[in-house]
Amino acid sequence: MLLYDAVLISSLAISFIDHYHYKLQLIQASFFRQYQPPLGHRRKNNHPQNDMKTRNQPNRNTQTTGEDDVIREIGHDTKANGALANTSQDGVSKFLKHSGSRRRGLKKQDDYPSNCDSADKLKGNEKQVKADKYAQSVLEVKDSKNSSPLNPNDGSPQQVRSELEDLMADIDWEDGSNPNLNCDNNHPDYINNNITIELDSLPGTAKRKPIRRASAEEKVVAELVHRAHLLCLIARGRLIDSACNDPLIQAALLSLVPAYLLKLLEAPNLTMNALTSLVNWFHKNFHVKISSGERSFQLGLARALETHEGTPEEVAALSVALFRALNFSARFVSILDAASLKPDADKWDDTSQGRKSDKGIFDSSTIMVTRSNEASTSSGKHTAPVGVDKKIASRTPTKASSQRKNKKSGQSQRKNEKSGQSQTISRDTDSLIVDQLTEKNMDPSSKGSKRKADIEFEMQMEMALSATAAQASECHLDNDVKSSSIGSPGLSSFKRLKKIEIVESQEMSTAVGSRKTGAPLYWAEVYCSGENSTGKWVHVDAVNAIIDGEHKVEAAAAACKTNLRYVVAFAGQGAKDVTRRYCAKWYKIASHRVNSTWWDAVLLPLKELEARATEGTSKVSNNEKREERTYLEDMELETKALTEPLPTNQQAYKNHHLYALERWLTKYQILHPKGPVLGFCSGHSVYPRACVQMLHTKERWMREGLQLKVNELPVKVLKRSIKVNKGKVPEADEDDENDCIGPGGTIDLYGKWQTEPLCLPSAENGIVPKNDRGQVDVWSEKCLPPGTVHLGFPRIFAIAKKLEIDYAPAMVGFEFRNGRSFPVYNGIVVCSEFKNTILEAYAEEEERRGAEERRRNEAQALSRWYQLLSSIVTRQRLNNRYAEGTSSQPSNDIQKTNDSSHHHTSEDIHKPISDQVNEDVGQPAIVPSPLYEEDHEHVFLTNDNGSDAESSTRTKRCRCGFSIEVEEL
C-alpha cells in the first residue's frame, strides 16, 4: 500500500515537477530575453501560459536527472517510513532552499528588525546594530584569512546579512554558547570595535515601512509549493483512507459496539437519528490525546484502537473504519490546510503581528505535518514551536519576565537534555526543517522569544487539549503536562504560568484561537439513505460528537484561524472536493485556491475512484442508483455554488464569481444588459456577473475574426492620454471620423454583441483584396479574405511575381525595436487557385537555389584549397631554394615558378571539379627527394599516380622522384 502511495506521489509529483521545470524555463527565458531582441507580437508565445501549454506536452523524457532525483527521493521517503507528511515537508523545503538564496537577501532586511520586540523600537534598533556589528566582524575575520583589507563600507547591508546568515546557518543553535549571537550580551570586541553605524532614522520615528511586494518568481515558487503540499496532503488522505479499510481494525471496532446499538442500526434506511447514539457511544469511548513518537499511521491507528486514545486524525479515522465495518458508505474527510498560495503569507513579519496571513508554511493546522510534532513537544520532545503568535507573547509580560528569569536554567537544561536524553529530545527531520525555515528569519535575539514561545505553546496546547478532549481523563492530561514540563524552562515557572493562565483564561482563550489549535480538521461523511427522500451525505464529527454540523465547520475553522480552502473526502483510494458543502462564502476562499483547471485535473481520476467506492455498497446495488447518488451530490454542490448570499461589503464584489457592482468594472468592461438587479450593497445595485461584458476597439475585434455591425455606435468612449497622442498629427485624427481613435484622441469601444463574423471582400478573378497599405493583415486564419490562402514561406513573393500572379504581403504582427513598432511580414497571401502552382514553382526554385548554393560553396571550397596548396608548394620551393643559402639565377627561378604554377593551375582547371576536390582534400605528406634537391619544380603527372585502394590514399609522383601522398576522402 505504501508502495502504491509512493507511486501515486511520484506520478502526481511529476506534474508538479513539470511545472517546476517550467519555472526554470521561465528563468531561462527571462535570461535570454535580456540578450535577445523581442520578437514583436510573437513574444506572446513566450508568455508563461503559452509556455506552460508546450510544457504540458507529453514529453516526459525531457525531465532532467535533478527532477528524477526529486521524484525518487519522494518515493524513497514514502517507502522508507510511510511518513508522507515528511515527504511533503522535504519537497517544500527543497523549493524553499531553492528560492531562499534569492529571497533571503531581500527579505532579511525586513526580517531582522522584525524579530526584535516591536513594542520597544529602541531596543530593536540596538539589536539591529549588534547584528550589523557582528556581521562586520565576521567579514573582517573572513577577510583577514584572505589577507586582503576590507573597507567596512564596501559591503552592502544585504551582502553583510547574507554572509552573516550563511555563517549563522553553520552555528549550532542548541548550544547557545556563542556570545556573539546573544542579543543581550555586549561583547567587548564590539565595544572596542571602532565602527560607526548610521541609522536611517531616529528610533521611534514613525517611518512608513518600505513595501516590498513579492516578485513574479516568488509567486511562482509559492504556487509550486502550494501544489506540492496539496499533492502530499492528498496522498496522506489516501493513506488514511486505506488504513480505515483494514479488516482487522474494522472487526475489532465492531466487536466493541454494544449489541443494542447494532440493533438500532439494522433499519433498512440509515438516518441521522440512528447514527446519533452510535456517535455518542464512540465519543465516550474514544478520546483525543496528544500523540507521542513517530510511527506509521496504521500502527498509530492500531495503537489508538487498543488504548482508545489517539490523535484527532486517528480518532476520526477510527470512526470512519467503524462506519465502514457497519457497512455504511463512509468517507474520511479532511481540510487540506496547504501552504499559502501567496508568497507573503510565509513571511515572519513581526510588524504585522499575525494580523492576517501571519503564518509559516508548516505552521498550518495540518496535524499530519506539524501538529504531531507540536504535540510531541509537549510530551517531552524539544521542538521549537513554529509561528507562535508574538502578539500573545507581548500581551503577557509576566510570562515573558518569568521566562527571562528561567532563561539560564532553560539553557542548562537544554544541555542536559541534549546529553542525557538524546533519544527523546533528538529532533526529528520535520522539526529540523521547520527550524531551518524559522531560524533563517531569526536574529540572535530570537533565542529569547523562542523560549517565550515554548511556554506559550505549551499553555496553548493544554488549552487545546481541554477544548478538543474535554472528556479525556484527567490523569492523562496530567501526565502530558508533567512530561511537557521536561522540555520547558522550568517546572516551577510553568506552574506559575498555569496560575496566570487561570487568571487570564479569558484572554488565553483568544490566544488559543489565534494559534489555530482545536480546529476541526478531520471528520467523516456517512451516506444516510433515509434522509432527504433521496439520501444525503451527512457530516459526522465523532471527535466532537457532532452530527450534521456542516454549517458549523467553517465558523469553527475560522475561529481557529484555519483556512477552509480545500475540504476533500476520501474513499476507495479516491478523493472528491466537497469544499462547497462546508463553505458558505466561496468568494472569500476562491483567491486562495489553486488554479481550478489544475486542481480538477488532479482530482479527476481520484473522483472516479471515490464514486466507485462510495456507491459500491450492498445497499445500493444497481448502476443507475449509483450514478444517481453521485449526480445528486454534484447537483447539490453545484446548486450551493450558484446560490451564494450577497456579500455585505463592496470590495467582495470586485472578483466575485456570481455578482458584480458597476463601480468595480474596469475600463474595458460594461454591464450589458444592465439588469436584473439582484440586490443592493451600500446603495449600489448588484448585477449578475454574467452581465459583465468585455469591450474592445474595432481593430481588436477584427483580430478575433469579428467585425462591427452596420451603424453600431460605441458603447464607451475613452479619452486617449495626452502623452500617447502628442506624437500624432492632430489633423489626421480629426479627418478620420470612423476610426477607432476618434476626434480629439478618443478610443471607441464596442461590445461583442455589436459584432458579427468578419465578412471580408472575397477574391475575384485571381485578385487578392488588399487593405489601404496594399497588404493583408493575417492576425489569424479568420482574417484571410475568402478564396485566399496564406503561404508563409521566405522568398515566395519572387515566385508569385515571376509567375505574374497577384499577391499581397502577409503582415502577421508587429515588432518593437528602438521604441518604434515595425510590421512583421511572413510570406504572401494569394488566391487559393494559385496555391499549388506557386508551391510547385517555389519547390523547384528552392531546389534550384539549393543546388546553386551547393555549387557556389563547392567552388569556394575548391578555390580555398587551391590557395592553400599553392601556398604550401610555394613555401616548399622557397625552402628548397633559400634554405641552404644558394641563390643562383633568381630571375630564371621566378620564371620557372611562374611556369610551373601556371602548369599546375591549368592542369587542375581542366580536371572535373569533383576530382579536384577529392584529390586536393587530404593531408599531403611531402617526402623530399635526395637527388633533385635544388632548382627543381615538381610536376605531378596525372597518369603516373599510384593509388592504394585499401587505405584510400594516392601517391603523386614527380619525375624527379618527389612524391606526395594524398588521402582521398
Next chain:
DNA sequence: ATGAACAAGCGTACTTTGCCGAGG
C-alpha cells in the same frame, strides 16, 4: 473586528505600418 478609502509597488497589456548602408 471590520470595512472603506487611499497609497504604493509590481506585472502586464498595449503601443503599432522605416531608414539607411553594405553588398550582391
Next chain:
DNA sequence: ACCTCGGCTTTGTACGCTTGTTCA
C-alpha cells in the same frame, strides 16, 4: 541601377491587481 538584407538607443505608458495603512 536595382534589390536584398541586416542593423539600428533593447519603448514607454497606463492600467489592474495586490497589499498595507489609516480612519471610521
